[in-house]
C-alpha cells in the first residue's frame with residue numbers, strides 16, 4: 620500500500636464488511652448484476668473471440684463469474700489488494716466450475732508487470748473509495764498503461780458533486796432505496812455513516828477530466844442508477 624492506494628477504514632474489505640459485501644451490493648446498488656451483463660454485452664461488440672480482460676477490484680468474483688458464464692473462453696485476470704476478497708473470489712469461481720481461464724492476483728494494478736497488455740478492462744465500484752489527490756488518477760493511469768491501444772475500458776462508480784441540488788435529490792432517493800430494499804433503520808444509519816466518511820465524491824465532469832488525462836478517449840455513458848454511473852471508452 621502507498622499514500623495513493625489507501626481507502627477509508629470505514630470500508631474494511633479484510634474484515635466483516637468484505638465478508639458481507641456482495642449481499643449488501645446486490646440489495647443496495649441499483650443495477651448491480653445487470654450492469655455486469657451490460658458491460659459484457661458492450662464488450663462483445665468490441666473485442667475479438669478470445670480477449671484477455673483485466674478485472675480491477677475483483678471483489679467476490681461476481682463480475683468474473685458473470686463474464687465467464689457468458690464467455691467461458693475469455694481469459695480473465697482479476698486483481699484485488701485484499702487477501703480476503705481474493706480468497707472469496709477463488710472459492711466462488713471454483714464452486715461455479717469456471718476457473719479454467721481465470722487468474723487471480725492479490726496485488727494492486729501498478730504491481731502488474733509494466734509490459735503486460737490487456738484487450739479490455741473493467742473497474743466496478745473501486746475508484747469512489749480513492750481520494751482525488753492523485754490516487755484516482757494513479758489507479759486510472761496504471762490501468763491505462765496496461766491496455767493495448769484501442770482496448771476498451773468499463774468504469775462503474777458512484778459520482779456527484781455535494782454542492783449540486785441534483786446530488787441532494789439523488790442521495791435522498793438512494794437512502795429511500797435502501798429502505799425500500801428492506802434495510803432496517805439502524806443498519807441504514809450505520810451504512811450512511813460509512814458512505815459519508817468513506818466515499819470520495821467527484822462529479823462526472825471530473826471523472827471525464829481524469830479519464831482524458833490518463834489516455835482514454837471516446838467515453839460514452841451506458842448506465843445511470845441514482846448516483847451510480849457506468850462509462851465505456853477506449854484506450855488511445
Ligand SMILES: C[S@@+](CC[C@H](N)C(=O)[O-])C[C@H]1O[C@@H](n2cnc3c(N)ncnc32)[C@H](O)[C@@H]1O
Nearest residue numbers: 624632676677678679699700701704743744745
Ligand atoms: C466495493 S468492492 C467491488 C468489488 C466488485 N468489483 C463489485 O463491483 O462487486 C471494492 C474492491 O476494490 C478493492 N480495492 C480497494 N482498493 C483498491 C485499489 N487501490 N485498487 C484496486 N482495488 C482496490 C477492495 O479490496 C474490494 O475488493
